Amino acid sequence: MNIVELHNLKKYFATQKAVDDISMTIPKGSIFGLLGPNGAGKTTLIRMITGIFYPDSGDIFLKGKKFDPENDARYIGYMPEERGLYKKMKIGEQALYLAQLKGLSRNDALVKIKAWFKRLEMESWWNKKVEDLSKGMGQKLQFVITVLHEPDLIILDEPFSGLDPINANLIKDEIYRLAQNGTTIIFSTHRMEQVEEICNQIVLVNKGKKILDGTVQQVRQDYKENLFSVQLENIPPVVNSNAFEIISSGKEELIVKINQGFKPNDVLGYFINTGNGIVSFKEILPSLNDIFIKLVEGTPTSRQFQAIDS
Amino acid sequence: MQKILLIIKREFLTRVRKRTFIIGTILFPVLYLGLIFGTGYIANKTRDNLKVGLIDRSGLFTEKLITDVNKNDTLNILQLVNTDPEKFKRDFDSLNYDGYVIIPKKFNWQTGVDSNRLIVNTKKSFGVNALNPIEEKINKIWNKIKHDSLGLDAAKETILGKNMDLRVNNEKDKNANAGVATVIGYVCGFLMYFILLLYGSQVMMGVTEEKTSRIAEVVVSSVKPFQLMLGKIIGIGMVALTQFLIWIACIFIIYNVSTTTGGSGGASAMVGKIQEVFTSVNVPLVVGCFIFYLLAGFFFYSSLYAAIGSAINEDMREAQSLSFPITMLIIFSIALMTPAISNPSSSVAVWASIIPFSSPIVMMARIPFGVPNTVPWWQLGLSMALLIAGFMFTTWFAARIYRTGILMYGKKPSWKEMIKWAFRK
Numbered sequence: 132m133n134i135v136e137l138h139n140l141k142k143y144f145a146t147q148k149a150v151d152d153i154s155m156t157i158p159k160g161s162i163f164g165l166l167g168p169n170g171a172g173k174t175t176l177i178r179m180i181t182g183i184f185y186p187d188s189g190d191i192f193l194k195g196k197k198f199d200p201e202n203d204a205r206y207i208g209y210m211p212e213e214r215g216l217y218k219k220m221k222i223g224e225q226a227l228y229l230a231q232l233k234g235l236s237r238n239d240a241l242v243k244i245k246a247w248f249k250r251l252e253m254e255s256w257w258n259k260k261v262e263d264l265s266k267g268m269g270q271k272l273q274f275v276i277t278v279l280h281e282p283d284l285i286i287l288d289e290p291f292s293g294l295d296p297i298n299a300n301l302i303k304d305e306i307y308r309l310a311q312n313g314t315t316i317i318f319s320t321h322r323m324e325q326v327e328e329i330c331n332q333i334v335l336v337n338k339g340k341k342i343l344d345g346t347v348q349q350v351r352q353d354y355k356e357n358l359f360s361v362q363l364e365n366i367p368p369v370v371n372s373n374a375f376e377i378i379s380s381g382k383e384e385l386i387v388k389i390n391q392g393f394k395p396n397d398v399l400g401y402f403i404n405t406g407n408g409i410v411s412f413k414e415i416l417p418s419l420n421d422i423f424i425k426l427v428e429g430t431p432t433s434r435q436f437q438a439i440d441s
Numbered sequence: 442m443q444k445i446l447l448i449i450k451r452e453f454l455t456r457v458r459k460r461t462f463i464i465g466t467i468l469f470p471v472l473y474l475g476l477i478f479g480t481g482y483i484a485n486k487t488r489d490n491l492k493v494g495l496i497d498r499s500g501l502f503t504e505k506l507i508t509d510v511n512k513n514d515t516l517n518i519l520q521l522v523n524t525d526p527e528k529f530k531r532d533f534d535s536l537n538y539d540g541y542v543i544i545p546k547k548f549n550w551q552t553g554v555d556s557n558r559l560i561v562n563t564k565k566s567f568g569v570n571a572l573n574p575i576e577e578k579i580n581k582i583w584n585k586i587k588h589d590s591l592g593l594d595a596a597k598e599t600i601l602g603k604n605m606d607l608r609v610n611n612e613k614d615k616n617a618n619a620g621v622a623t624v625i626g627y628v629c630g631f632l633m634y635f636i637l638l639l640y641g642s643q644v645m646m647g648v649t650e651e652k653t654s655r656i657a658e659v660v661v662s663s664v665k666p667f668q669l670m671l672g673k674i675i676g677i678g679m680v681a682l683t684q685f686l687i688w689i690a691c692i693f694i695i696y697n698v699s700t701t702t703g704g705s706g707g708a709s710a711m712v713g714k715i716q717e718v719f720t721s722v723n724v725p726l727v728v729g730c731f732i733f734y735l736l737a738g739f740f741f742y743s744s745l746y747a748a749i750g751s752a753i754n755e756d757m758r759e760a761q762s763l764s765f766p767i768t769m770l771i772i773f774s775i776a777l778m779t780p781a782i783s784n785p786s787s788s789v790a791v792w793a794s795i796i797p798f799s800s801p802i803v804m805m806a807r808i809p810f811g812v813p814n815t816v817p818w819w820q821l822g823l824s825m826a827l828l829i830a831g832f833m834f835t836t837w838f839a840a841r842i843y844r845t846g847i848l849m850y851g852k853k854p855s856w857k858e859m860i861k862w863a864f865r866k
Contacts, residue, residue, distance in 0.1 A: 181662040183848065201665065209662040215655025220455065231447050232663040276659075 132195070134159040134284055134315045135180060140189035142175050149175040150186075151339035157317065157332075159283075162310050164330035164347075165319040166419075168427050172339040173319050174212065177286055180317075181209045194283065205234035208282035212289045212319075214273045216261045223257035226276055233280040240279070247275045251301065266293050274302055278309060285309065286317045291325060303329065323420040333419070337427055351416040354425070357389040358415040359398060364408030372401045386415065444664045445672045452647070452676025457683060466684050469635075470691070490516045493561060493575050494533055494541035496526045499548035501586050509585075510578045517574035534564055542579070550590050553583065621721045623782055625809035629731060630778040632685075633802045636735060637742050637771055640681045644743040645760060647673055648750030648847070657847045666844040670747050671836070678739050685735060689728060722809050730808050733825065738801025740832040742767060748839035751846030752854050759853045766856070774799035778806045785810045795824045797831030838863050 135157040142150040150172045157163045167173045178184040180191060182200025191198035193206060217225055223244065230240035248254050251271060261269060270293055278285055287306075291299045306329065310316055318330055326333060327347060335343035343350060359375075362384050370377055370385070374397035378386040387398060395412070402409055417425075456462055495502060507521050522529045522541065533541050540563030548554055559579065561572065588598055648670070651657045660669055696719075745767050753759040777799055781790035785807045794804035794816070804824050807816050841863040846854070854862075 178848075183658065183661050204663045207662065209659070211655065211658045213655040213658070215657065215659050217651075217656055218654055228447065228451055229659065229663070232444055232660065234663075 132159045133157060133192075134194055135317075136190075136192040137176075137180075138190045138192075140176070140179060140191070141187045142172075142179060142184060143187055148339045150179070152189075153336065153339070153341045154189075155334050155341060155344060157315060159315055160310060160313050161332050162306065162316045162318060162330045164326040164333035165317055165336070166321060166323070166326060166333055166343075166423065167336040168321060171336045173336060174288070176336065177209070177288060177317070177319060180284075181207055181286060205280055206283045208233075208277040208280065208285040210273055210277040210285075210287045210290060212292075214269060216269065216273065216276075218262040219260055221257070222253075222259050222261060222264075222272060225261065226272075226279065229276050230279050233282075235280050243279055243281070244275075247279060251275060251305075267295055267298055270294055271298060271302070274305070278305070278314075282314070284315050284317065286319070288319045289322075290318070291320075291322070321423075323418065323423055327419050335423065335426060342426055343422070347419065350419070350422065354417050354422045355414070356417065359387050359389065359395060360411070360413050360415055361385045361387060361398065361402065362410035362412070363402065364410060367405060367407055370401075372397075374398060374401060383410070445668050445675075448664070448669060448672025449676040449679065452673050453679050453683075456643075456677065456680045462680065462684070466687055469684075470688055491539045491567075491571065491575055492518045492520065492537065494520050494522045494529060494536075494538045495544065495579075496522045496529065496541055497544045498546040499544050501548060501550060502544055502582055506582045506585055507578075510581050514574055514578070517578070519575060519578045530562070539563055539565060542575075550583075550586050619810070622785075622809040622811070625722055625727065626782045626785075626806040627778075629727065629809065630775065630782070630802050630806035633731070633734065633738065633805050634771060634775045634778075636681050636685070637738055637801065638768070640677055640739060641742045641746045641767070641771075642764075644674055644677050645746035645750035645764060647677065648747050648843070649753055649755075649760065652751060652753075652847050653755050661847065666847055667840045669847075670744070670751075670840055670843045674740060674743050674747060674836075677743065678736055681739060682732065682735065685732070723812065726812060727808055730821075731805060734801040734805050734828070737825070737828045737832055741797060741801070741828065741835050742771065744832065744836040744839035748842040748846065748859065751843040752849075752859055754850065754853065756853070763853070763856070770798045771802075774802040777803050782806050785815045791820060795820060795827060797828045800824045800828050841865075 133156040135155075137153060137155050140150055140153045141148075153172075153176060165173055165176070175184065179186050180198075182198065182204065185200075193203050220228075226244045227237070227240050230244065231237060235243070245254075248256065253271065253275070256264070256268075256272070261272070264272065270290075274287075274290065277287070290302060290306075294302065306316055306318075318326070320326060330347060332346050333343070333350060334341055345353065358378065364383075366380060366383065366385065373390065374393040375387040375389045378388050380386070389395065389398060395414070399409065399412060495507065502521065504521050507519055511518055520538070526543075529536070529541065540561045542559050542561050544559070545554060561575070588601075593601070651660070651669075651673075657669070664672075746764065749760065749763045749767070753763060774793070777789065777793040780787065781793055781803045784790060790803065790807055793799045794807050804816070804821070808821075810816070812818065812821060842859045845862040845865075846859070
């Protein structure tokens with residue numbers, strides 16, 4: 132079952148096609164990476180899913196039904212990239228207020244806030260103000276406020292920026308825990324190593340269009356370049372085979388690219404024949420980072436203003 | 442709806458619980474009254490007290506006449522010069538006189554002097570009215586001289602001294618009292634002015650704060666931008682209303698306490714004043730209208746302030762330049778108030794109290810003069826209806842700017858761009 136379905140979403144601004152005909156589905160319970168360079172249209176897309184913007188055209192379905200921003204707000208938790216809280220308001224009251232705005236009753240909200248504060252060791256913060264918190268503490272609070280009302284869909288925009296490794300791990304564990312309980316998480320970022328680690332599915336957008344969609348494994352398979360790492364006991368000075376080419380050679384390792392029509396076995400066969408001792412042999416899949424750079428490179432790094440005729 | 446109530450509650454409680462609200466509620470009336478009485482007191486205090494020498498060459502201005510008039514006003518002294526006049530002319534400064542007047546030899550008890558003019562020679566400059574008491578004294582003395590010469594005795598003098606006083610009797614409104622109405626009108630108008638400016642800018646700063654602290658994006662993922670804006674405006678409006686009601690309650694308490702205890706001296710004088718207000722002005726009507734114009738006028742202006750607040754970024758100078766036209770409207774209204782009070786039935790007063798932007802201040806200045814005599818019912822009704830239509834329009838207009846502005850960062854938009862936002866589909 133898909134928790135979110137987007138059909139041909141479009142949102143044009145005065146000088147930009149911020150989101151230009153994007154369709155995608157997000158399966159329930161997945162950790163979904165929404166990737167793209169700065170200004171690709173990620174935030175606009177998220178703002179439409181959270182009901183902040185109305186799309187110019189296209190449909191959004193949430194939990195199988197047409198998205199109704201006013202009543203569906205409680206199913207969604209959104210943590211914007213720019214963190215925002217009332218600086219002068221007491222933390223406990225603030226959490227209570229924002230949870231109630233999401234549609235929780237006062238008592239419900241109170242119980243849930245207490246539980247979260249206890250788990251993340253924030254109980255002593257209740258009567259403090261946000262301006263008393265450090266940046267990292269503020270992040271943690273913002274995360275708690277985002278997930279407090281137990282939404283089915285959580286959208287996190289760069290959730291780890293500004294967090295130290297310990298707190299980042301804490302949040303990461305919470306994300307895993309929520310996903311295990313069936314919560315869907317959309318994770319917007321341009322930090323690829325985090326995506327590889329956490330997400331099971333990704334979409335890459337650039338210049339308002341979707342350019343890549345699939346599971347992390349699938350995407351890496353799709354963009355593999357038949358590269359293999361061969362570790363040998365001693366590297367032969369001359370290697371001559373029509374099955375593969377050497378991309379680079381290190382002290383004990385060769386990186387080879389297998390030519391069209393040949394198999395890994397042909398590489399191993401060659402070295403067995405030449406009598407070089409094989410220590411290890413493994414495929415090199417491209418990292419998401421490489422794929423990202425490859426796909427986005429060559430397009431202008433920042434979006435250009437364009438004339439929209441509508 | 443539930444969510445708007447939550448927002449209103451938060452806006453209201455965070456403000457009312459602040460120490461600045463409590464201090465402001467107590468301090469404002471004190472400062473306000475202090476300003477009124479203080480300036481009066483200072484004006485009294487700093488008035489010049491003159492000591493003027495009189496050199497009499499006519500022989501008519503006797504010592505006795507002069508000391509008689511000095512008895513009535515001991516602050517401004519007229520002193521007959523008995524010493525050598527030439528020496529006095531030279532030295533009056535060092536003798537602590539402010540100046541001297543010479544009554545010429547040809548001064549005639551019937552016609553005075555030719556030009557009807559006497560000169561005070563001085564080395565100082567005086568305010569416009571500073572010489573009035575001295576002038577009055579000299580004329581009193583001359584009157585006395587005339588009476589004596591005509592052979593009038595004290596009894597006849599009192600007969601001659603009798604004067605008429607003209608008072609208004611408004612046949613439609615027996616209790617009308619223009620003096621009290623003027624004071625109440627000024628108080629209402631200025632109070633409205635302060636509340637609109639003060640709380641209007643609070644709305645503006647509140648919106649900007651939500652925008653720059655980026656909480657707005659979190660909140661509008663739960664509620665519509667319009668709900669957030671309306672909640673803020675209503676919440677702050679309630680704060681303004683609370684403050685006003687506290688003041689009204691205080692006046693009633695002071696009134697009741699002081700009438701029962703009777704009071705003495707200053708207190709009883711104040712009770713008398715308040716009683717005069719209660720008999721000559723329809724207090725419930727004035728208070729009721731004030732609450733209406735306070736809220737409606739507040740919605741009218743504060744929604745515009747909210748739109749500006751949503752358009753600006755951290756820089757408060759941007760706020761000033763964008764809010765200038767709105768602030769000017771309020772200041773213009775207060776400028777229209779003065780002519781409206783001095784002639785509450787003039788066409789300027791009528792129209793200024795009907796057109797929405799100036800009606801909260803100008804109408805409140807007119808109402809104490811009496812409804813329906815000075816302000817006919819149709820004018821009051823039309824003014825209220827137009828103001829309601831006006832604030833519905835400004836709220837609609839502002840909401841459309843607000844929903845774009847609140848999520849727009851970067852360059853400060855111009856008014857032209859903001860109007861474009863408002864009329865975009």
